[in-house]
Amino acid sequence: MTASRLRIDGVAVAIGEEAVLLRGKPGSGRSDLALRLIDEGARLISDEQVELERRGDSVFAMVPALMPQHLIGRIEARGLGIVPVPHVSVALPLSWVFDMMPWPEIERMPAAEQADYLGVAVPVLKLDPFGPSAAAKLRLAVKCGPNLIMGRS
Template sequence: MTTASLRIDGVAVSIDGKGVLLRGPSGSGRSDLALRLIDEGAKLISDEQVELHRDGERLLIGVPEVMPERLKGYIEARGLGLAQVPHVDVPQLLAWVVDMKDRAQIDRLPAAQSAEYLGLKAPLLKLDPFSLSATAKLRLAVRCGPGHILGRE
């Protein structure tokens, strides 16, 4: 049973059935990274705004209830417009929160970090969304989970 919810700015995708929240200001590369992930098989959860739900000791990420039906499954592709992409309608377990950062702001071997929402913590990564390896790094993080990456135990 969902006990609390919170709507925030961000883009969310589902990778292998696990939710990933991409955070950063407008123009930071959230949608660009999401588009590349979707092109590689991920599915859109929501673009621009997402809703987090606390379900006991789990954080779920989904489409805000207030989103008009006609916008569900659409993502903004700068220079192209709104495009319909593969998407999921069911909230997903939040596996990672990812902050969009410039390469110079990212440690080579970062210590474990987390983001807190609704009293629960989720593992946090910092990625350069425009790096060629960004999608591979994020897929690896989802596949491995935070407990299987050295320094993130």
């Protein structure tokens, strides 16, 4: 990897023409939430491993260069196995990072947080991936952007 690239653990999904990164330990609900988003029209970028690349003042998410071809466009669905899903094969700008957390650990009105990837700050929100409104909250955050969410400007 060059200094302008980084491979990390997580699941990346495309919402429109933006990438979101779902972070958390295995079993934390990353793939479960990604599957619900995909079922509602999102597309998979990469499952389990995501490659980030700095381009100017932005970070882009993509399938890792070393990803085996037979795993591209596939996601692990616990209880089913590794299954094909709608996906994108182009790099997309990373607009949000979502940390998978149990709801009791999430503040009602969280302070702004950021993750630094390759010298670029990306906004972070904590999200209970198993909550009934998790996919709606994620989509709303993407639609609003960090500047329209109170307390984050």
